[in-house]
Amino acid sequence: MAILSSLRRDTLKRIIHAFQIRGIDIQNKKKMCEALCDLPGVSAKIILPYLSDAKVQAICKSCGISGKGCREELMELLLQEESRGAGNSFRDNVFSDKGIPLKNRLHPARPESVSLVQPKLANSPDANNCFVAIDFETADYGPDSACSVALVRVLNNRIIDKVHFLIRPPRRTFVFTYLHGISWKHVANEPTFGELWPHITEKLAGAEFIAAHNAAFDRSVFMACCQTAALPPPVLPFQCTVRLARKTWNLRHANLPSVCTYLGIPLKHHDAVSDAEACAGIVIASRLHMNS
The missing domain is CATH 3.30.420.10 (Ribonuclease H-like superfamily/Ribonuclease H)
Structure with missing residues (x-):
């Protein structure tokens, strides 16, 4: 959410248009961020390319990642951090164009809406099914x-x-x-x-x-x-x-x-x-x- 809230309104509008979201007040930045945050498939991999170099560096610093390196390298490090902390997200208490406070850290987010099948023991009847x-x-x-x-x-x-x-x-x-x-x-x-x-x-x-x-x-x-x-x-x-x-x-x-x-x-x-x-x-x- 903090990544989304760091974007300008016109950038958020472009993302909303790309996802063909309807019925959102595009004058309300918080509403746009919430709509995108709740949309399945929206992840750091999709949002990071919209950020400026300075904001990518700020997010890296907030995650404890060195801000040195080219944009592509930093984005790859952030994607690794997202996978490393899958099920986590940035704190969502920022709704301004001033960027992301460096005090923000990762914290548990809502459970992903993915149906899970627990692994079966090998001695169960269908343990080796396809x-x-x-x-x-x-x-x-x-x-x-x-x-x-x-x-x-x-x-x-x-x-x-x-x-x-x-x-x-x-x-x-x-x-x-x-x-x-x-x-x-x-x-x-x-x-x-x-x-x-x-x-x-x-x-x-x-x-x-x-x-x-x-x-x-x-x-x-x-x-x-x-x-x-x-x-x-x-x-x-x-x-x-x-x-x-x-x-x-x-x-x-x-x-x-x-x-x-x-x-x-x-x-x-x-x-x-x-x-x-x-x-x-x-x-x-x-x-x-x-x-x-």
Whole structure:
């Protein structure tokens, strides 16, 4: 919320327009911030590119991160901090254009609205049922801007299939190329999400749940892409491996690189296939740990 409240009114108006939010008093900055904060899919990854260099540095300082380095490096550090403290947010007591007070620190936020499936013990009847780990990469601020998706299918605690698709998003705007390396030229001739839908649903067939690291983000992208393509989303529940890692190993830092380092899982972060495969590995490792 503090990130949103640090933005100017005209910037907030642009974000609200991008998310096609209706019925908001655009003259009331607090109302605009609250509407965006309550919207599924709005995260630091989406909001940070709107901030000035000075405000990115101020947020870094408020989180105890050194403000030195280029804008892209600082934004990546903040995204890591968000993942490390998934389920946390900035204090929401600022509604001015003066920036974010440096005294603000992270604190627990409202629980994410993600359906969770608790890991089952290996000796239970359906302990090894099929699940699919998923990872989306997005192009711009909108959750419907998926430009890459990977699905990794697991059965009997073994990866049996993995697939990756590049997706042509509904807009040419690419903001997060610096994270995943994908730009419009890479996807201009690729299918849309709607055109890929039969292939995606094929990979989800028979799965018990979908696993994702910071599942609220991937779930919101999935739902937004389905909505834009006028498709009914699957009713499969999501399991968040951030929460799973915290519960299983009591990890303080549960962003994907940290969990992978702890478990010895290879990772090329922001590569959809690598991220999804690592997510699958976390679920498998948790199951094995619970049975050890």
